[in-house]
Amino acid sequence: MKFRCCNHILHSINFMLKYIQTCNELHGGEIFYSADDEKNPPDCEEIMRRRNQLIENCKNGIYPERCKTCPQFIEQEWEDNQQITKLSIFHWLHCNCECEYCFQAKHRKGSTDEVQKSMYFDAYPVLKEMHDKGYLAPADKFQFEIGGGEVAILEEFPKLMDLMLEHGFYYAYVMSSGIAYSETITKMLQNPKTRFSVTISAGSREVFKRIKKRDKFEQVKENLKKYIEKAVDKTKVCVRYIIDEGYNDTEKDIKDWIDTCEEIGAQFLEISLDFCRGFEKLQGQPYNPHLKELVDYYLKECEQRNENNHKFYYSVDRTSELIFERGYY
Numbered sequence: 517m518k519f520r521c522c523n524h525i526l527h528s529i530n531f532m533l534k535y536i537q538t539c540n541e542l543h544g545g546e547i548f549y550s551a552d553d554e555k556n557p558p559d560c561e562e563i564m565r566r567r568n569q570l571i572e573n574c575k576n577g578i579y580p581e582r583c584k585t586c587p588q589f590i591e592q593e594w595e596d597n598q599q600i601t602k603l604s605i606f607h608w609l610h611c612n613c614e615c616e617y618c619f620q621a622k623h624r625k626g627s628t629d630e631v632q633k634s635m636y637f638d639a640y641p642v643l644k645e646m647h648d649k650g651y652l653a654p655a656d657k658f659q660f661e662i663g664g665g666e667v668a669i670l671e672e673f674p675k676l677m678d679l680m681l682e683h684g685f686y687y688a689y690v691m692s693s694g695i696a697y698s699e700t701i702t703k704m705l706q707n708p709k710t711r712f713s714v715t716i717s718a719g720s721r722e723v724f725k726r727i728k729k730r731d732k733f734e735q736v737k738e739n740l741k742k743y744i745e746k747a748v749d750k751t752k753v754c755v756r757y758i759i760d761e762g763y764n765d766t767e768k769d770i771k772d773w774i775d776t777c778e779e780i781g782a783q784f785l786e787i788s789l790d791f792c793r794g795f796e797k798l799q800g801q802p803y804n805p806h807l808k809e810l811v812d813y814y815l816k817e818c819e820q821r822n823e824n825n826h827k828f829y830y831s832v833d834r835t836s837e838l839i840f841e842r843g844y845y
């Protein structure tokens with residue numbers, strides 16, 4: 517049937533800090549559950565009812581206000597299947613570090629090492645019901661991502677991941693600070709469809725402390741080493757670097773990070789601009805050309821090391837590439 521809609525409305529569900537909603541795009545999408553408005557925990561059937569109603573409304577030309585101006589809200593033939601194919605889980609913000617560039621950090625006070633529940637609601641009961649009732653697409657069409665907050669200190673992380681492993685998926689993306697070692701992450705890395713990333717953003721203890729406000733550089737290196745050793749596909753463990761101007765933006769900083777990657781046996785490196793803060797504070801502003809020079813230095817350095825018998829798989833974050841292409845944040 518032809519109507520105005522988007523893939524997120526038809527196929528995604530996002531568990532955000534206080535909301536369960538269609539998407540986490542800048543436009544925000546439609547909200548099916550809001551911890552601000554509702555005293556009870558989220559109810560699976562009610563979420564599905566609201567979701568179905570939203571799709572029916574789109575079919576009948578009643579469009580959600582926030583979607584009307586979104587470039588993804590387009591008129592085309594959409595398939596009848598409305599199963600959830602993409603799940604995002606970001607419904608807490610506790611973390612064991614305080615990255616300078618973290619857009620969640622402003623919502624919380626400091627860091628913690630304690631395992632905690634989400635402040636607003638648990639995701640597991642809703643997702644278990646979605647799984648049991650067949651609302652999630654089968655494994656060959658289903659993907660999910662989980663970040664936060666720090667997964668290793670989320671109380672329901674082990675059972676959430678057991679549920680996802682039981683359901684099956686063709687792609688999973690798990691993010692962690694790497695500060696706490698997690699057996700659950702090691703278990704996820706036994707599935708070659710899991711991509712795991714730690715954004716270390718440093719190649720020395722000093723820079724790590726400057727960015728993350730924790731003296732845990734060596735511990736993260738040790739944990740990463742263990743994850744890489746135990747992963748069935750080592751190229752799925754991504755060691756990332758977000759360039760934060762004034763904190764880790766020299767060629768030496770980048771070189772130290774690549775050296776660290778070599779030392780711990782990392783095979784997959786990715787570099788990124790600080791687009792979280794960029795989007796919030798610098799929208800429409802030109803980026804500093806020095807950042808592109810640093811990214812070019814990284815690409816050249818990896819290329820040279822690969823010529824010397826290394827086997828790095830290295831990339832630039834897609835959003836950063838887009839920023840370079842268009843010339844501004």
Ligand code: SF4
Nearest residue numbers: 522539543545583586
């Ligand atoms: S149309 Fe845009 S804002 Fe609305 S759900 Fe889709 S991606 Fe999100």
Ligand code: SF4
Nearest residue numbers: 611613615618665693
């Ligand atoms: S590790 Fe992630 S969630 Fe934690 S402070 Fe850094 S950016 Fe924020």
